[in-house]
Amino acid sequence: MSTITTEELSATTLLRFATAGSVDDGKSTLVGRLLHDSKSVLTDQLEAVERVSASRGQEAPDLALLTDGLRAEREQGITIDVAYRYFATPRRRFILADTPGHVQYTRNMVTGASTAELTVILVDARNGVVEQTRRHAAIAALLRVPHAVLAVNKMDLVGYDEKVFAAIAEEFTAYATELGVPEVTAIPISALVGDNVVEPSANMDWYGGPTVLEHLETVPVAHDLSHCHARLPVQYVIRPQSADHPDYRGYAGQIAAGSFRVGEQVTVLPSGRSTKISGIDLLGEPVDVAWTTQSVTLLMEDDIDISRGDLIVPSKDAPPTTQDIEATVCHVADAPLTVGHRVLLKHGTRTVKAIVKDIPSRLTLDDLSLHPHPGQLVANDIGRVKIRTAEPLPVDSYADSRRTGSFILIDPSDGTTLTAGMVGESFAAPDPVKDESDDDGWDF
Template identity: 60%
Template sequence: MATAQNKPMDLLRFATAGSVDDGKSTLIGRLLLDSKSIFEDQLEAVEATSEAKGYDYTDLALLTDGLRSEREQGITIDVAYRYFATPARKFIIADTPGHVQYTRNMVTGASTADLGLVLVDARQGLTEQSRRHALILSLLRVPHLVLAVNKMDLVDFSQEVFDKIHAEFTQFATKLNIPDLQVIPISALAGDNVVNRSENMGWYQGPTLMHHLEHVHVASDRDLIDARFPVQYVVRPKSDEFHDYRGYGGQVAGGVLKQGDEVVVLPSGMTSKIAGIDLFDKEIDMAFPPMSVTIRLEDDVDVSRGDMIARVNNAPTATQDIDAMVCWMTTAPLLPKAKLAIKHTTRNGRVMVKDIQYRLDVNTLHRDQETKQLGVNEIGRVQLRCTVPLLVDPYSKNRTTGSFILIDETTGVTVGAGMING
């Protein structure tokens, strides 16, 4: 029987986004501090530095200044991942840069997020950046979005200011695909409504940010209906003890797989039944996303890396023609007739760009059909032709089997990320 000591903790991945000086670093510092996820000597160093600078407060942004230093040095900015936990849940923060030139990095950080946290400065209200961040999170099908209206202390904790931003953003969000939206007034510097409820905003009756992060329900966001198991590795131990063992390792991308289930191996179409599911050194009854397991089949069928195990009457679409939204990530533009390598789940192939239908203006949602190329950090709808059949679902249905990356064959550099349209 599971006890409080051995029960696995739930994990929430969330991505933060915000313009410069919206208080993102301070907010992350506040979450780390109030969840007791920093060492005493770190806090003492921050307090000493704050005092040396003449501040009459602890500058929590200093806890995340490593990334800021990278910006000042002009280094290529990547996503910074930070980890902390409370008694209720474990968290992974993808701290994504907010500048328009770092759109590709935001796409990277938000692609695996369960929740997107967009900060706005209460004094500035909604900006072009705020709308752009919300749109990208919507395109990436991040199921939960929090708009944190920060620096409420600098507008005298005004309900009128908050209500105006709330109404404006809610109206904008109706144009997007955002299933769950929460708007919270906070002061990251003072800690109002971050972990503890603010005495200065008695008019706000919603949850604090930490309470929402701890209790937002994400288990049902994953597709537990359509079984998808991309095979990553064929497990054949060389020891005499397991000389007859043959399993297929990988991460469950969708559905629930159980011993005895009738399955089909794609693209060959061969059918079998699941003989067993192994997790490390023990056998388990079932597997579901995002578990990494080894599946054994009753029949000795031909299965190799890049194949996919699915249910007989519920299989993904096998196609060589891909219609997708692509975020382009390199300075050389994407042009029709371009040839690239593609990686989709565990399957590799080569593609040619058949057509670029339009470039999406992420600020206005306008579809520019005149432009027949994509520049760095631009997003557009692209038609691709692949050399091998890919086993795909729409991105709106499954974020794993509905996504892919494009790779420059010459350099091996990832140059694009795609989301397959339904």
């Protein structure tokens, strides 16, 4: 097994990517093949896979077992959870999420792709583009994943026919373009055999593009959020009972985007109070500046009321606060989401009561048409919603920030996650209807 030096690893960039596709399209096998052929599998892991495969009567190792870690998955032969794997080559580090293909687990695909910079969508060359393929493409578009790879798998089962690949690639690319996916790269592969996964295929000399791994290693990655709108959702207020620091009051959290520096004028939302940063603690040490993804504690010049759920932002770059949110959501719960539904809305570290005031449209995946005012969204539906919250929230557009422009709706009775929402995202929904007020205490 080849090794990567510490110097090489520190010099490489990081790519987060997710795999998606219908059941049995070969996602787990593709991931296993990537790990195996890039020599990212430990010897004992490979030996374990070989033993299990032999016990099943399989002549070759079943590489899907490298990601299908749950016992239920191995028994059913399908992926039902998001399997995360970490590996590296001399050119790049990777965090991959192998997401489920079955329609009832689409919610897991939303989770896996929410932080991805690239999505690999698999299609069985024998079946072509199916409804679940279109659903995964729509979710990738909604989540604004900047790069998409169409991996047309099982080309060995269609005789490596170029016409089959070309027809599928043309259909998917046209559909993804309508959704607004900025870039699609189509690659013909056989994950089982290894064609065009890590090594170029000798069976498809008509294809002159990159292999899957080559594309993953070279695709441009632009996930530097340090220059975006600075945002710090407050997670915890630190007030140690210490004789050395009797007046210490710090506001801890992970910086969602941008950077903060000592002496900067900031505003606390939703209250709108302003002050200056007097200090920044990072891992127990004072620093002058901190940036995205760092978990820090901010100290303020003035003793103002700041608590968990507040959002600290630069005073010159504060988002508006609102109680009326329009968004596109992917409904993930078994129970439907209906007009008038009373929910909890979690945005950052803040959770507030809310009401679904209207569902202007539901997206039809077959032709991307909009079904106006469906009245409800059922599991795996993608639709447009209007929500009224009990308290003002400082929300960004999802186009500006995937972190502070997103939210989830929660069932207040049992804590079930109902939907994942993207503020401001739209499929050009039809004209809204006028909101009707309710007569109970959930009217805001």
